[in-house]
Amino acid sequence: MTRELHLNLFINGRGHHEAAWRHEHATGKALTDLSYYRELALAAEAAKLDSIFFADHVALGEDQEHTARGELEPLTLLGALAALTERIGLIATASTTYSEPYNLARQFASLDHLSGGRIGWNIVTSWAPAAAANFGQERQAGIDQRYERANEFVEVVSKLWDSWAKDAIVDDRASGTYAHSDRIGRAEHRGKHFGVAGALNIPRSPQGRPVFVQAGASTDGRAFAARYAEAIFTAHLQKESAIAFYADIKTQGRTVGRRPDQIVILPGISAAIGSTEAEAQRVWDELNELSHPSVGLARLSNRFGGHDFSHLKLDQVLSVDDFPDPSQVQASRSRSQSITALVARERPTLRGLLHSLAGARGHFTATGTPEQIADVIEDWFVSGAADGFNVMPPILPSQFELFTGEVVPLLRKRGLFRSEYRDGTLRERLGLDSVPSRFDPASPLQRTA
Amino acid sequence: MTRELHLNLFINGRGHHEAAWRHEHATGKALTDLSYYRELALAAEAAKLDSIFFADHVALGEDQEHTARGELEPLTLLGALAALTERIGLIATASTTYSEPYNLARQFASLDHLSGGRIGWNIVTSWAPAAAANFGQERQAGIDQRYERANEFVEVVSKLWDSWAKDAIVDDRASGTYAHSDRIGRAEHRGKHFGVAGALNIPRSPQGRPVFVQAGASTDGRAFAARYAEAIFTAHLQKESAIAFYADIKTQGRTVGRRPDQIVILPGISAAIGSTEAEAQRVWDELNELSHPSVGLARLSNRFGGHDFSHLKLDQVLSVDDFPDPSQVQASRSRSQSITALVARERPTLRGLLHSLAGARGHFTATGTPEQIADVIEDWFVSGAADGFNVMPPILPSQFELFTGEVVPLLRKRGLFRSEYRDGTLRERLGLDSVPSRFDPASPLQRTA
Numbered sequence: 021m022t023r024e025l026h027l028n029l030f031i032n033g034r035g036h037h038e039a040a041w042r043h044e045h046a047t048g049k050a051l052t053d054l055s056y057y058r059e060l061a062l063a064a065e066a067a068k069l070d071s072i073f074f075a076d077h078v079a080l081g082e083d084q085e086h087t088a089r090g091e092l093e094p095l096t097l098l099g100a101l102a103a104l105t106e107r108i109g110l111i112a113t114a115s116t117t118y119s120e121p122y123n124l125a126r127q128f129a130s131l132d133h134l135s136g137g138r139i140g141w142n143i144v145t146s147w148a149p150a151a152a153a154n155f156g157q158e159r160q161a162g163i164d165q166r167y168e169r170a171n172e173f174v175e176v177v178s179k180l181w182d183s184w185a186k187d188a189i190v191d192d193r194a195s196g197t198y199a200h201s202d203r204i205g206r207a208e209h210r211g212k213h214f215g216v217a218g219a220l221n222i223p224r225s226p227q228g229r230p231v232f233v234q235a236g237a238s239t240d241g242r243a244f245a246a247r248y249a250e251a252i253f254t255a256h257l258q259k260e261s262a263i264a265f266y267a268d269i270k271t272q273g274r275t276v277g278r279r280p281d282q283i284v285i286l287p288g289i290s291a292a293i294g295s296t297e298a299e300a301q302r303v304w305d306e307l308n309e310l311s312h313p314s315v316g317l318a319r320l321s322n323r324f325g326g327h328d329f330s331h332l333k334l335d336q337v338l339s340v341d342d343f344p345d346p347s348q349v350q351a352s353r354s355r356s357q358s359i360t361a362l363v364a365r366e367r368p369t370l371r372g373l374l375h376s377l378a379g380a381r382g383h384f385t386a387t388g389t390p391e392q393i394a395d396v397i398e399d400w401f402v403s404g405a406a407d408g409f410n411v412m413p414p415i416l417p418s419q420f421e422l423f424t425g426e427v428v429p430l431l432r433k434r435g436l437f438r439s440e441y442r443d444g445t446l447r448e449r450l451g452l453d454s455v456p457s458r459f460d461p462a463s464p465l466q467r468t469a
Numbered sequence: 470m471t472r473e474l475h476l477n478l479f480i481n482g483r484g485h486h487e488a489a490w491r492h493e494h495a496t497g498k499a500l501t502d503l504s505y506y507r508e509l510a511l512a513a514e515a516a517k518l519d520s521i522f523f524a525d526h527v528a529l530g531e532d533q534e535h536t537a538r539g540e541l542e543p544l545t546l547l548g549a550l551a552a553l554t555e556r557i558g559l560i561a562t563a564s565t566t567y568s569e570p571y572n573l574a575r576q577f578a579s580l581d582h583l584s585g586g587r588i589g590w591n592i593v594t595s596w597a598p599a600a601a602a603n604f605g606q607e608r609q610a611g612i613d614q615r616y617e618r619a620n621e622f623v624e625v626v627s628k629l630w631d632s633w634a635k636d637a638i639v640d641d642r643a644s645g646t647y648a649h650s651d652r653i654g655r656a657e658h659r660g661k662h663f664g665v666a667g668a669l670n671i672p673r674s675p676q677g678r679p680v681f682v683q684a685g686a687s688t689d690g691r692a693f694a695a696r697y698a699e700a701i702f703t704a705h706l707q708k709e710s711a712i713a714f715y716a717d718i719k720t721q722g723r724t725v726g727r728r729p730d731q732i733v734i735l736p737g738i739s740a741a742i743g744s745t746e747a748e749a750q751r752v753w754d755e756l757n758e759l760s761h762p763s764v765g766l767a768r769l770s771n772r773f774g775g776h777d778f779s780h781l782k783l784d785q786v787l788s789v790d791d792f793p794d795p796s797q798v799q800a801s802r803s804r805s806q807s808i809t810a811l812v813a814r815e816r817p818t819l820r821g822l823l824h825s826l827a828g829a830r831g832h833f834t835a836t837g838t839p840e841q842i843a844d845v846i847e848d849w850f851v852s853g854a855a856d857g858f859n860v861m862p863p864i865l866p867s868q869f870e871l872f873t874g875e876v877v878p879l880l881r882k883r884g885l886f887r888s889e890y891r892d893g894t895l896r897e898r899l900g901l902d903s904v905p906s907r908f909d910p911a912s913p914l915q916r917t918a
């Protein structure tokens with residue numbers, strides 16, 4: 021079987037650059053307007069992308085004055101988009117730290133039914149420190165505690181999603197038998213963080229459960245991903261680090277008994293596309309010109325768990341001594357590590373650092389012609405850095421239109437990307453195995469209901 | 470101003486009768502099939518109903534063998550229906566006992582944006598005892614504790630929904646000002662049950678917040694309703710009790726300073742409609758014929774918090790001594806009270822009792838011609854029993870088609886019901902005042918952000 025390239029559109033504000041909302045080629049619509057998301061979803065579906073994706077945070081982001089904040093909640097939004105699209109996968113973030121397994125399991129099962137098997141769950145532990153105070157917690161739990169809870173959370177919801185056999189409902193009007201109650205089983209989970217009796221009150225969904233997506237890259241995050249993730253979003257400023265990450269995850273996956281093709285790795289790419297390199301570069305320059313230093317500085321501080329960087333000058337050359345030890349950071353540890361690595365490597369000014377993060381918050385950024393962007397994608401794909409990409413257009417919808425209009429056809433011509441959807445669920449499109457059922461006699465999960 | 474009759478369609482399984490799923494005139498679609506709900510929603514919208522409504526329980530109901538269980542989760546379903554409809558109100562149940570205020574506030578705010586201001590929240594404390602075990606609780610909290618939490622819950626989410634001023638977002642690309650951060654305020658809630666810093670990360674929604682709907686009728690439930698509810702669903706087996714309830718709520722509302730027209734009271738009506746009375750009666754008889762005693766008995770037990778009725782014989786005449794004291798019931802107290810009142814009044818056999826509850830679980834049931842059903846509606850409306858109705862067709866969609874096709878035109882002819890939607894939100898359609906904002910200088914909520 022030839023490897024298939026996978027493409028996901030990450031929909032974020034008016035584009036991924038933090039100043040995108042000000043750019044003349046960004047949408048004029050409000051971030052609460054469904055028609056904006058409908059158009060992006062339909063454009064992605066017309067281009068035959070695997071999926072679209074929404075991030076999520078359970079606190080208002082920093083500096084609302086100078087950047088566009090206040091988007092819709094992803095699960096309700098995916099409900100709407102499930103009704104408005106037919107084929108494309110729909111991935112939403114939801115937090116294991118700030119939600120209840122029974123509620124989350126129901127909403128994703130429901131979405132999987134609504135969409136006919138097109139749902140993915142980006143499992144996060146919520147890095148932003150401000151979230152804790154919205155849930156009665158004095159301070160954010162540490163990374164290891166958050167991942168401990170995440171592990172048990174995934175275990176519980178997996179049991180809930182497995183509580184109905186595929187054939188539980190018989191719906192026999194004549195005999196009066198609606199379901200076989202011995203084909204519905206309880207979760208009976210009793211653990212450190214959760215006690216959930218089950219069963220779920222929603223029948224088994226088309227995919228069995230949502231596709232498990234993950235985006236954490238710290239040591240704990242990678243171990244979690246190797247165990248559970250079926251698709252991984254990941255941020256790399258350089259191809260080298262993407263290759264190392266790719267190899268590490270596939271190896272860790274093998275160690276816990278998983279086949280490498282069952283973990284689809286999707287680094288982010290934020291490409292400014294122009295008909296010439298100069299035109300593409302102009303787009304970045306315009307965006308950086310429009311960006312406000314306070315936005316990047318506030319985000320930098322947040323990543324490091326609230327560290328104060330306000331004494332640094334914009335034109336000051338940075339060294340790693342200006343940063344706290346990233347291995348101790350409890351907020352966004354992996355991103356803190358890649359930022360300090362960049363500082364050590366390149367010794368940028370503060371302004372320079374903020375510009376390199378403004379584009380896509382630590383993801384790979386590229387500028388070039390459609391041909392050049394297709395080259396990058398092909399290069400990463402064939403050299404063991406990626407199974408596909410998390411497409412993060414700096415400006416929406418204009419830069420996504422260039423991507424689908426100019427780059428995707430090149431990928432097709434090179435035999436890398438599909439021209440039509442095959443039938444099937446998101447899980448099938450990603451080449452993932454079907455989800456075993458405890459009611460299947462051949463399954464290792466089999467136990468009495 | 471003439472009073473306007475309000476009509477809500479309560480969508481439940483394949484109809485409200487517990488045996489509806491077996492009836493030949495019930496839908497052939499699965500309860501997880503979006504197209505089924507889309508068709509009902511569009512039919513209700515074509516008939517210009519005020520709203521549709523979904524109940525919700527966070528545990529699997531009893532006796533899956535003999536009754537249709539396993540519906541979709543309402544908030545994700547409303548996301549889909551928001552995208553598929555244009556004018557009709559959309560009301561979903563969500564529990565204050567088993568959810569987190571920040572999560573619930575976000576999802577309803579998001580739905581209100583997605584629907585352009587058509588969302589209502591049926592605020593429940595979740596009566597079903599089984600739910601507790603899905604949320605790590607040994608046993609269900611008592612009614613008073615549940616309502617205590619509900620009160621604080623509504624207080625918190627109201628603060629969250631009020632955290633953005635209407636004009637917080639300026640979206641000024643030229644100056645780089647996206648929002649006025651002094652028009653976004655924190656919730657700063659610290660109470661017995663919740664600590665929520667706020668602000669919400671979603672801008673103020675079209676209605677300010679969802680319309681508050683409520684459906685509890687115990688002493689605690691009524692006090693709560695009088696304070697917060699803007700629309701009330703209520704179950705009465707007789708017109709007399711509906712009149713008493715109506716008067717009680719409007720009086721209690723006045724006592725806490727509310728205008729009577731700001732609480733719209735909607736008793737349930739489950740009408741079997743036929744072209745003759747005999748034909749209508751046949752529908753009920755067929756349904757009762759199809760119902761399975763174990764379903765009703767399990768629900769009866771559940772209502773009374775798990776009381777064991779299994780020693781009773783179907784043909785035994787009941788007395789109140791066969792029931793526990795309803796004023797001590799912690800599950801569904803108001804329904805337990807109306808059931809024992811019925812037993813005292815009518816001394817039915819167990820079979821007879823189960824039949825009278827099978828139709829609509831304790832709501833008013835009627836059989837008759839369209840003319841007769843319209844008469845009941847008009848009578849209740851003019852005699853102080855109702856501001857409108859929660860329409861609960863025994864069989865879906867067939868009995869709802871008769872309702873919209875035959876009864877609604879009669880209500881129009883009598884000048885009771887609208888022929889066209891006026892523009893506006895659900896809140897406006899129900900004649901409810903707009904929601905004050907703390908940022909409005911004239912508001913009593915005004916305080917510094």
Ligand SMILES: Cc1cc2nc3c(=O)[nH]c(=O)nc-3n(C[C@H](O)[C@H](O)[C@H](O)COP(=O)(O)O)c2cc1C
Binds near residue numbers: 147352410
């Ligand atoms: C593409 C991508 C999307 C992400 N989306 C979210 C998100 O929506 N919410 C969130 O809390 N974290 C999100 N993250 C962050 C990670 O999931 C992770 O929580 C964070 O990096 C801290 O964990 P770590 O140190 O293990 O990486 C995202 C990361 C990436 C690469």
Ligand SMILES: Cc1cc2nc3c(=O)[nH]c(=O)nc-3n(C[C@H](O)[C@H](O)[C@H](O)COP(=O)(O)O)c2cc1C
Binds near residue numbers: 689690
């Ligand atoms: C039309 C109607 C719909 C209801 N829907 C729900 C529901 O979806 N979930 C729920 O837990 N209770 C529901 N209830 C029950 C009440 O909200 C309430 O929780 C229950 O009756 C127990 O409280 P009480 O004793 O104060 O009435 C509903 C009641 C009525 C009349």
